[in-house]
Amino acid sequence: MTDNRTDIGVIADEYVLGLLDAADGLRVEANMERDPDLKAAVAASRERFLPLDDTAEAAIVGDDLWSRIEAGLPAQGSRTGAAHKPTANDNRPGGWRATALAAMVAAVILAVALSFNLMRTVEPLVVAVLVNEAGDVKAIVEDFGNEKAAVRLLTDFEVPEGKTIEVWTLPSAERGPVSLGLIDDARSVRLNGPSLPKPHDSQLYELTLEQAGGSPTGRPTGLILAKGFAKIAR
Amino acid sequence: MLMGSPPDDLTTALAACAKGDRTALRGIFDREAGRLVTVAERIVRRRDLAEEVVQESFIRIWTQAHQYQPDRGSARGWIYAIVRNRALNLLRDGKREYTVEDVEVLRERDQVDHVMAAWHQLDRTSRLHDCLGALDETKRRGILMAYIGGYSHGEIAGRLRIPLGTTKSWIRRGLSALRECMA
Known part of the structure; x- marks a missing residue:
């Protein structure tokens, strides 16, 4: 979406104004890190509109607000500390909010019902509903535990040229994230993954945007598109 | 175009935050929190939610201070963007709609x-x-x-x-x- 240089100004402005949807906003944030022009455009746009924030009259804030902030401050240097949910990679620590995970719980019910209808003959061992940072349901992973998993995309993902979507899971913290495979044309797929221990309750599944052919490091390196924790199908 | 103290103060404060200096964060709070609450309240429409946004934002400012670089714009713009983003995210969660007691009255006004x-x-x-x-x-x-x-x-x-x-x-x-x- 940033191919056309003249669009960068528009995208930056719409991002700064908050007019992009959550997924496009995340994409801008990710692209900004690689695209200095986009970064500069966002910075310039923020400066342009900042005088509007200066029109806000300062509210009187009590010390209790500061006390609440201070109570929640993690020590510096432990940025991915215990307060955060486990994540298969650390490229966006702390960006995922509890609300997104809460939204997921409700969605699990839907997903289990859905998978019951679709997979009547072969039951998945676990089902994970993957949400984006805003808590919107984006995909469902059904792991059958026999080196086969099905990924059902529930939304259109824009995959830039030279990129692909990679599916990850975290069987255990010791083992680290493992790739289940690639989704090349952003459509629902069945994957033949590596041999892994039986998927367990609350196992993490995640979709990231990687360079074509998959992550060069064998670990997730790109933007997290969606993630969620598995539930055992009953 | 920046009002108040020179932007360098906030840049310095962010660098100190990244090193774990809580008094630097307090300095940012004393200088900007009141206005930031109003900026958030314009979006989320409720004072309690606005304070929640500012509370979360200051924790984010603290944890991300090490990522601030002048090529991201002024330190002040960066701080205000964090608060605006938190407020917008809260809106997208639908919290404003669901927790406002009388949605109709609010919409009518x-x-x-x-x-x-x-x-x-x-x-x-x-x-x-x-x-x-x-x-x-x-x-x-x-x-x-x-x-x-x-x-x-x-x-x-x-x-x-x-x-x-x-x-x-x-x-x-x-x-x-x-x-x-x-x-």
Whole structure:
């Protein structure tokens, strides 16, 4: 979406104004890190509109607000500390909010019902509903535990040229994230993954945007598109 | 164009935060928190939610201070962007809609008032004032509703009673005109 240089100004402005949807906003944030022009455009746009924030009259804030902030401050240097949910990679620590995970719980019910209808003959061992940072349901992973998993995309993902979507899971913290495979044309797929221990309750599944052919490091390196924790199908 | 203390103070404060200096964060709080609460309240419409936004934002400022670089714009712009993003995320979660006790009353009251009030308070000698002033009324209103009130394209279209597609393209054209005017 940033191919056309003249669009960068528009995208930056719409991002700064908050007019992009959550997924496009995340994409801008990710692209900004690689695209200095986009970064500069966002910075310039923020400066342009900042005088509007200066029109806000300062509210009187009590010390209790500061006390609440201070109570929640993690020590510096432990940025991915215990307060955060486990994540298969650390490229966006702390960006995922509890609300997104809460939204997921409700969605699990839907997903289990859905998978019951679709997979009547072969039951998945676990089902994970993957949400984006805003808590919107984006995909469902059904792991059958026999080196086969099905990924059902529930939304259109824009995959830039030279990129692909990679599916990850975290069987255990010791083992680290493992790739289940690639989704090349952003459509629902069945994957033949590596041999892994039986998927367990609350196992993490995640979709990231990687360079074509998959992550060069064998670990997730790109933007997290969606993630969620598995539930055992009953 | 920056008001208050020179931006260097905030840049220095962010660098100190990254090193674990809590008094530096307190300094940012003392200087900006009051205004940040108002900025958030313009979007989330409730004082308690606005304070929640500012609370979360300060923790984010603390944990991300090490990522701030001058190529991201002024430290002040960076801090305000964090608060605006948190407020917008809270809106997208639908919290404003669900927790407001009387949604109808809130909607009936002209919520666009506070957006236009901000416009009237905008520093008249600023470039932004001149350039926004040069836009058609509808384009100006749409841009102000988005930035100040956190309205989406759909909400702007509904309140200005223009089709969604038209709203999007008008705002885009307004933004382009603004960029050229301020370049």
